[in-house]
Amino acid sequence: ETDKPGHVNRAGLYSLRRLDLKHPNWQSAMQAITDSMRVIGSKAYVRTYRRDTADAGWEMIQLNIASV
Structure with missing residues (x-):
């Protein structure tokens, strides 16, 4: 799946990597993606x-560390 023409959907890949399937x-495939x-x-x-209180x-306190 792609999110833009020619660009892989990284969020989709990360969600696939979280699946715990035992099939060899x-x-x-997951090792190939990781590599x-x-x-x-x-x-x-x-x-x-x-x-x-x-x-x-x-x-939230806004901090701009870059300007310090």
Whole structure:
């Protein structure tokens, strides 16, 4: 399945990899997919929340780490 012309649907591949099927052909196919993947880059995010009281809802605090 593709999400754009010529582009593989990565979310679909990740969901397939989560299936725990014991058939040897499935295991081989999932290993082939895993072997073909490579990480180009990654990002780490920090999200900070606060609340006024223990009963209040959580409110996200916007932090722009790049500008610090």
